[in-house]
Amino acid sequence: xxxxxxxxxxxxxxxxxxxxxxxxxxxxxxxxxxxxxxxxxxxxxxxxxxxxxxxxxxxxxxxxxxxxxxxxxxxxxxxxxxxxxxxxxxxxxxxxxxxxxxxxxxxxxxxxxxxxxxxxxxxxxxx
Amino acid sequence: xxxxxxxxxxxxxxxxxxxxxxxxxxxxxxxxxxxxxxxxxxxxxxxxxxxxxxxxxxxxxxxxxxxxxxxxxxxxxxxxxxxxxxxxxxxxxxxxxxxxxxxxxxxxxxxxxxxxxxxxxxxxxxx
DNA sequence: ATAATACTTCAACCACGATTGAAGTATATC
DNA sequence: GATATACTTCAATCGTGGTTGAAGTATTAT
Numbered sequence: 562x563x564x565x566x567x568x569x570x571x572x573x574x575x576x577x578x579x580x581x582x583x584x585x586x587x588x589x590x591x592x593x594x595x596x597x598x599x600x601x602x603x604x605x606x607x608x609x610x611x612x613x614x615x616x617x618x619x620x621x622x623x624x625x626x627x628x629x630x631x632x633x634x635x636x637x638x639x640x641x642x643x644x645x646x647x648x649x650x651x652x653x654x655x656x657x658x659x660x661x662x663x664x665x666x667x668x669x670x671x672x673x674x675x676x677x678x679x680x681x682x683x684x685x686x687x688x
Numbered sequence: 689x690x691x692x693x694x695x696x697x698x699x700x701x702x703x704x705x706x707x708x709x710x711x712x713x714x715x716x717x718x719x720x721x722x723x724x725x726x727x728x729x730x731x732x733x734x735x736x737x738x739x740x741x742x743x744x745x746x747x748x749x750x751x752x753x754x755x756x757x758x759x760x761x762x763x764x765x766x767x768x769x770x771x772x773x774x775x776x777x778x779x780x781x782x783x784x785x786x787x788x789x790x791x792x793x794x795x796x797x798x799x800x801x802x803x804x805x806x807x808x809x810x811x812x813x814x815x
Numbered sequence: 816a817t818a819a820t821a822c823t824t825c826a827a828c829c830a831c832g833a834t835t836g837a838a839g840t841a842t843a844t845c
Numbered sequence: 846g847a848t849a850t851a852c853t854t855c856a857a858t859c860g861t862g863g864t865t866g867a868a869g870t871a872t873t874a875t
Contacts, residue, residue, distance in 0.1 A: 570717070581708030582833080583701045590697070590784070595791035598798050599852060608743045614853055619832095626819070629767045635840050636851045637798045642790050651785050657717070658778050663769050664722035670731075693858070707864080726822060763821045763872050796852095799837055817875080824869065831863090839854065845847085 573653045579623040584608065585616050589642070592626065597639040625650070700780045704751040709780065711744050715768070719753065743749040752777070 580586065587606050596602060603613045617640055620626040624646040631637035705711065714733055723729060730740045744767055747753040751773040758764035 568711065574708075574713055577704060577708040581701075581704040584833085586697065586701055586704070586784075592792065593789045595794045596796070597793055598795075599796040604797075609835080610852060611836090611846080615833080618853085622714070631799055633799045633812075634843070634851090638794065638852070641793070642787075644787055644790060647785060647790075648787050651782060651787065654781055654785075655712075655778060658781075660769075660771055660774050660778065662720045663771060663774075664720065666724055666766065666768070667722045668725075669723070670725050670728040672758055672764065681751060709869080711863090737822060738824080738866085742863080745823085761821090761873070765822070819874070820872080822870085822872100826865100826868085827867105828863105828865075830861105830863085833859090835856100835858075837855085837856100840852085841875105842850080844849070 568601060569653055572659070576625070576650055576653070579619055579625065579642070582616070582619075584612070585620060586617055588613070588620065592640055592642050597641055598637055599640075602640075621649055690779070696780055697784070698786055700777075702775055703780070705751060706746055706752065709743070711739070712747060715740070715743055715747065716752070719767060720768050721782070724768055725764055729767075 566643065580589075586605065588602055591602055591605055599610055599613050599617070602608070602617075603610050606613070617626060617628075621628060625643055627641050627643045629639050629641070631639065707716075711733065715729055718729055718732055725733065726737055726740050726744070729735070729738050729744075733740070744753060746748075748755060752770055754768050756766050756768070756769045758766065
């Protein structure tokens with residue numbers, strides 16, 4: 562038997578991998594405040610431009626960040642939070658880690674073992 | 689200038705690092721459903737006992753999981769979600785990634801640059 | 816005592832990804 | 846055209862951490 566996972570779980574796992582990086586959290590934090598160009602992020606985080614670029618690329622591929630070029634001077638790029646996907650992220654996270662999902666112990670193993678259906682165990686997420 | 693971070697941001701970063709691991713997400717998912725012993729987790733996830741042990745140890749050190757031994761047969765250990773810390777986790781995550789925190793662009797750099805106070809940029813989290 | 820069970824710890828291996836430093840691209844200014 | 850700016854991409858290095866396989870610990874059963 563292979564543990565089947567819902568697509569949302571996979572997506573959540575991918576997102577968490579992207580977020581599990583202090584620098585990227587800092588970048589997102591700055592983007593939430595409206596700071597958006599590469600050089601400014603670099604100045605605030607004391608980080609080389611290519612690293613900023615790299616992390617932004619990861620965030621962009623994950624769909625968490627959007628990019629736009631300056632209309633007047635196309636050398637400047639501005640980054641912004643992708644709000645719909647951020648909302649999807651918070652929804653997925655809140656749903657997966659919802660404390661209300663915690664069930665009491667139902668031993669199917671060990672001294673007090675009783676029968677427990679597989680659906681009850683594996684099918685708990687998504688609800 | 690070094691970017692100062694709030695303690696909650698550090699803690700969130702640590703938690704995310706722990707969560708950015710598919711196996712650990714699967715383990716947490718099973719624990720939410722009440723499955724709690726090592727052998728059972730291993731059976732459901734098709735994972736060697738020492739790996740289960742390793743990942744549970746990481747989750748335990750992060751404060752997300754609690755451990756308890758069977759009263760009748762002390763060889764069996766039961767794992768459970770640490771509810772208070774799970775609630776702290778969801779609260780920290782929801783607060784950090786709250787879409788309402790997204791501010792419009794306030795260019796302090798680039799062609800349309802205007803003055804922007806540092807407090808506005810860096811002090812956005814926590815509120 | 817001996818053996819089996821349930822789990823943990825250890826050391827070696829290996830892969831992924833962040834960092835580094837340099838070269839490359841595109842646009843704007845002189 | 847030549848230089849400067851803003852950013853991206855590339856190849857190489859390096860550390861962290863998951864995996865592997867084995868040995869170790871604690872408890873129970875025979």
